[in-house]
Amino acid sequence: MNLSEALPEALRKTRAVEVLERSLANNRLGHGILLHGESLLGLEQIVKAIASQLLETERAPYEHPDCFTLRPSGKARMIRVGKSDETNTMRQLVINIQKSSNQGGRKVGIVFDADRMNPASANAFLKTLEEPPAGTTLFLLTTRPYDLLDTIRSRCLNFRVPAALDVVDHPDWQNWARDYREWLNRLIAGPNKKTVPHIILGAYGLNARFQSILSEITAEAWKEQKTALPENVTSEEKDAMEAGLSKGFRKQLLSEIEKMTATYARDLEKTNPGRLPAIALDRATDSLEKSAGLLELNFNQAAALERFFLTSLRIWTAAR
Numbered sequence: 001m002n003l004s005e006a007l008p009e010a011l012r013k014t015r016a017v018e019v020l021e022r023s024l025a026n027n028r029l030g031h032g033i034l035l036h037g038e039s040l041l042g043l044e045q046i047v048k049a050i051a052s053q054l055l056e057t058e059r060a061p062y063e064h065p066d067c068f069t070l071r072p073s074g075k076a077r078m079i080r081v082g083k084s085d086e087t088n089t090m091r092q093l094v095i096n097i098q099k100s101s102n103q104g105g106r107k108v109g110i111v112f113d114a115d116r117m118n119p120a121s122a123n124a125f126l127k128t129l130e131e132p133p134a135g136t137t138l139f140l141l142t143t144r145p146y147d148l149l150d151t152i153r154s155r156c157l158n159f160r161v162p163a164a165l166d167v168v169d170h171p172d173w174q175n176w177a178r179d180y181r182e183w184l185n186r187l188i189a190g191p192n193k194k195t196v197p198h199i200i201l202g203a204y205g206l207n208a209r210f211q212s213i214l215s216e217i218t219a220e221a222w223k224e225q226k227t228a229l230p231e232n233v234t235s236e237e238k239d240a241m242e243a244g245l246s247k248g249f250r251k252q253l254l255s256e257i258e259k260m261t262a263t264y265a266r267d268l269e270k271t272n273p274g275r276l277p278a279i280a281l282d283r284a285t286d287s288l289e290k291s292a293g294l295l296e297l298n299f300n301q302a303a304a305l306e307r308f309f310l311t312s313l314r315i316w317t318a319a320r
Contacts, residue, residue: 006049011042016159020046024053030157031132036145037161038255040112040248041221043141046161051108054137062230065102068093068109072116073236077243079111081120088237090121094128097136107136113244114140115147122149129155143248168256170213177260180206184264187316203309211302214253218246250301254292258285280315287311 003021004012011017016035023029029050035043051061061067070093072079082089097109111117117125129138129152140156142148183202186195222242229238265281291308295301 003049003053006052007045011045011161014162016161017046020050020159024050029054029137031136032129032138032140032156034114034140034142034145034148034153034156034158035161036142036158038143038248038252039161040141040143040244041225042161044112047110047139047141050137050139051110054106054108056105060228061108062228064108066105066107068096068107069112069230070110071112071233071237072240072244073234074240077113077116077240079113079117079121081118081124087232088234090117090124094124097128097138098133101135105135107133109136109138111138111140112241114142115144117148122152126152126155143251168217168253170217172209172213173253173256176206176209176213177256179209180257180260181264184261184312184316187313188268191317199313203313204306207302207305207309210253210305214246214250217249218242221245221249247295250295251292254288258288261285261288280318283315284312287315 003024004017007017020029020033033050035046037043048061051064051067052058055061055064055066057064062069070079070088070090073088080089082091084091084095086092093109093111097107101107111125126149132138138156140148140152145153145158179202183199183206186199186202189195191199222245225241225245226238229241233241261284262281265284288308291304294304294307
């Protein structure tokens with residue numbers, strides 16, 4: 001089975017998969033591969049398919065004795081350099097991939113959420129990347145490639161998986177999008193004594209439903225993913241993985257909101273030329289990006305979204 005046949009339909013015809021498949025066929029994959037995109041789940045599907053081919057195994061690649069994985073752990077979700085006798089540390093990964101292959105074939109190292117490496121672990125990984133062991137392929141998976149050291153990025157082949165492949169799979173999301181558009185309509189129409197309560201309560205309702213949708217999507221994905229984890233994954237690693245899933249889905253949902261807002265503004269401009277100043281859309285987008293930035297700093301999730309909705313109220317009302 002070739003690479004594309006092992007992947008979901010949405011991933012098969014992407015430029016990244018085409019190049020990776022050709023490189024595999026010609027045995028020119030390279031020793032360092034950086035896979036980045038909006039969804040770690042999509043990136044993991046690709047790396048699992050490639051690892052299975054490199055290791056020539058039909059079972060789950062993580063179970064192969066020459067496949068070594070490293071994930072963030074702890075509440076801070078960091079990848080620590082650690083000690084040689086500690087599990088799930090950069091030092092252990094480096095030691096494992098420096099050893100001879102257990103089965104005489106290739107070796108594969110996979111670093112999940114690679115942007116979570118602290119300076120010590122990043123430098124330790126860089127040294128290995130500069131002088132990689134023979135027959136070893138190292139993969140970095142991340143949704144934030146520019147948080148990596150420039151020297152690490154430059155020593156890897158970079159492949160971006162398009163965000164358009166990620167579809168929000170939740171029964172209430174389309175209803176949420178419709179209600180968000182209706183909420184924007186109320187703002188543009190202009191608040192009055194009758195509509196103000198609906199606008200305020202609508203904002204809090206959208207926020208609460210957003211939290212619920214995110215929680216349910218994460219729970220469903222985590223339920224599926226944890227069944228495929230190796231037995232030696234610690235509870236700390238599992239906590240970090242579940243938190244990482246939630247952050248990935250949250251980023252995806254916020255990106256969808258940005259698209260909805262831009263589409264609404266374009267539609268309004270078509271039906272009411274000149275009515276909506278372009279600066280309003282810029283300010284709304286900037287507000288969403290600032291809220292997303294607060295979330296990356298571990299700001300309270302509900303409070304960050306509340307900030308966006310209340311700021312939107314001021315922006316769109318002033319633009320009418």
